[in-house]
Amino acid sequence: xxxxxxxxxxxxxxxxxxxxxxxxxxxxxxxxxxxxxxxxxxxxxxxxxxxxxxxxxxxxxxxxxxxxxxxxxxxxxxxxxxxxxxxxxxxxxxxxxxxxxxxxxxxxxxxxxxxxxxxxxxxxxxxxxxxxxxxxxxxxxxxxxxxxxxxxxxxxxxxxxxxxxxxxxxxxxxxxxxxxxxxxxxxxxxxxxxxxxxxxxxxxxxxxxxxxxxxxxxxxxxxxxxxxxxxxxxxxxxxxxxxxxxxxxx
Amino acid sequence: xxxxxxxxxxxxxxxxxxxxxxxxxxxxxxxxxxxxxxxxxxxxxxxxxxxxxxxxxxxxxxxxxxxxxxxxxxxxxxxxxxxxxxxxxxxxxxxxxxxxxxxxxxxxxxxxxxxxxxxxxxxxxxxxxxxxxxxxxxxxxxxxxxxxxxxxxxxxxxxxxxxxxxxxxxxxxxxxxxxxxxxxxxxxxxxxxxxxxxxxxxxxxxxxxxxxxxxxxxxxxxxxxxxxxxxxxxxxxxxxxxxxxxxxxxxxxxxxxxxxxxxxxxxxxxxxxxxxxx
Numbered sequence: 001x002x003x004x005x006x007x008x009x010x011x012x013x014x015x016x017x018x019x020x021x022x023x024x025x026x027x028x029x030x031x032x033x034x035x036x037x038x039x040x041x042x043x044x045x046x047x048x049x050x051x052x053x054x055x056x057x058x059x060x061x062x063x064x065x066x067x068x069x070x071x072x073x074x075x076x077x078x079x080x081x082x083x084x085x086x087x088x089x090x091x092x093x094x095x096x097x098x099x100x101x102x103x104x105x106x107x108x109x110x111x112x113x114x115x116x117x118x119x120x121x122x123x124x125x126x127x128x129x130x131x132x133x134x135x136x137x138x139x140x141x142x143x144x145x146x147x148x149x150x151x152x153x154x155x156x157x158x159x160x161x162x163x164x165x166x167x168x169x170x171x172x173x174x175x176x177x178x179x180x181x182x183x184x185x186x187x188x189x190x191x192x193x194x195x196x197x198x199x200x201x202x203x204x205x206x207x208x209x210x211x212x213x214x215x216x217x218x219x220x221x222x223x224x225x226x227x228x229x230x231x232x233x234x235x236x237x238x239x240x241x242x243x244x245x246x247x248x249x250x
Numbered sequence: 251x252x253x254x255x256x257x258x259x260x261x262x263x264x265x266x267x268x269x270x271x272x273x274x275x276x277x278x279x280x281x282x283x284x285x286x287x288x289x290x291x292x293x294x295x296x297x298x299x300x301x302x303x304x305x306x307x308x309x310x311x312x313x314x315x316x317x318x319x320x321x322x323x324x325x326x327x328x329x330x331x332x333x334x335x336x337x338x339x340x341x342x343x344x345x346x347x348x349x350x351x352x353x354x355x356x357x358x359x360x361x362x363x364x365x366x367x368x369x370x371x372x373x374x375x376x377x378x379x380x381x382x383x384x385x386x387x388x389x390x391x392x393x394x395x396x397x398x399x400x401x402x403x404x405x406x407x408x409x410x411x412x413x414x415x416x417x418x419x420x421x422x423x424x425x426x427x428x429x430x431x432x433x434x435x436x437x438x439x440x441x442x443x444x445x446x447x448x449x450x451x452x453x454x455x456x457x458x459x460x461x462x463x464x465x466x467x468x469x470x471x472x473x474x475x476x477x478x479x480x481x482x483x484x485x486x487x488x489x490x491x492x493x494x495x496x497x498x499x500x501x502x503x504x505x506x507x508x509x510x511x512x513x514x515x516x517x518x519x520x521x522x523x524x525x526x527x528x
Binding site for chain 1: 422
């Protein structure tokens with residue numbers, strides 16, 4: 001069974017329609033890359049999967065999204081519980097203005113983990129999975145804001161991993177990072193997919209071709225093409241996909 | 251003929267500098283004048299002994315106590331109400347006609363002269379609720395007086411917290427209450443404290459609203475149901491009735507120094523707090 005099943009999804013911000021009848025399945029333990037030019041609805045799609053769009057007063061959606069067969073917009077579904085299962089890393093690294101340690105245990109503490117030894121364990125494990133442990137293990141109590149941009153983004157990834165989610169959404173996580181930091185994040189993602197389902201929105205077409213198992217191409221709110229990354233990058237079915245990945249527009 | 255830029259720049263800088271200089275000198279003159287007149291009578295004895303003969307002799311101990319208690323009561327009442335209101339308006343409601351009316355009301359209240367609050371406090375707390383002239387009536391009245399400013403400063407402080415922090419908190423599975431408590435309020439704290447300090451400063455110096463509600467008894471208050479005289483009321487009475495000019499200036503000097511001290515302490519605490527978090 002697919003991890004996420006998206007059926008005929010339309011989303012609106014006020015009068016603007018962001019997504020037009022998007023239907024796709026997200027397979028578990030794979031990286032789904034989402035590419036497309038700015039304004040194509042990539043981020044809107046991502047934020048619908050953890051119901052972060054709910055925070056916007058004029059957001060509206062139609063269609064169905066199933067997580068493990070469960071409708072995530074069902075009235076009985078608690079957005080808070082959903083977001084613990086579907087973690088998110090934002091485009092700009094946003095460490096909360098507290099220590100590295102507190103940033104990571106923010107989520108676990110919300111679920112009621114109080115025991116210090118257990119929290120310490122979570123912190124070490126998450127930081128290691130995000131390839132950040134060696135760089136910060138001696139200063140866990142210093143502020144997350146003092147880290148470099150690349151380290152901050154890996155801290156944000158570690159913070160999501162600490163939730164022990166099932167799905168990780170990443171919204172252009174490397175857009176503000178240098179190539180080395182980008183490589184570290186990509187390395188972390190390819191390791192992580194064995195345990196998680198990863199959905200990676202990226203402006204960088206090459207990044208999708210490097211790490212994604214499957215790739216979806218969005219254009220002006222429509223899902224133009226979706227399939228195995230190798231196939232989509234070598235023999236795209238749609239001319240628009242071809243134009244985009246060869247850099248003729250976007 | 252055009253004035254050369256360097257010359258016009260010079261004129262602007264001197265005008266702005268002069269304005270600053272005039273403002274600062276007036277401020278320093280007032281403070282210096284009062285301290286010069288008042289400090290000679292101020293000493294530990296003045297601060298910690300009871301007044302005698304209506305304040306002609308002796309110290310001002312009861313008024314010091316009242317000046318600490320009254321703002322304290324006011325702040326204890328106003329902070330939960332004000333911060334609660336501000337959080338509700340910013341985090342729990344969406345902009346609508348109702349929130350705009352509430353905000354407009356708060357702005358109007360902030361502009362009402364304090365003596366009107368005094369009159370209201372006298373009629374409502376002192377007379378109708380039969381609290382009499384007491385620290386409690388005065389504290390409640392002052393709380394009402396500082397509430398609008400507190401709500402507005404807190405609101406602005408909360409609005410200044412980057413939305414990204416809220417999104418991160420929600421995306422990590424936090425509820426709204428958690429997000430407000432762990433992320434929004436700590437980041438808004440410097441602004442909230444500024445609002446509280448403004449309120450404390452206003453209450454310490456307030457005379458009109460206090461004289462109607464806390465009364466002007468010179469005895470040392472033994473409970474919040476006792477009438478008491480604050481330093482500012484004491485100063486007003488000493489000067490107005492011509493009881494003792496020296497002691498009036500002495501009281502004024504203590505008042506000014508305590509307001510300065512409150513601000514300095516608040517400023518220091520704030521800086522420490524900000525440094526700890528970043």
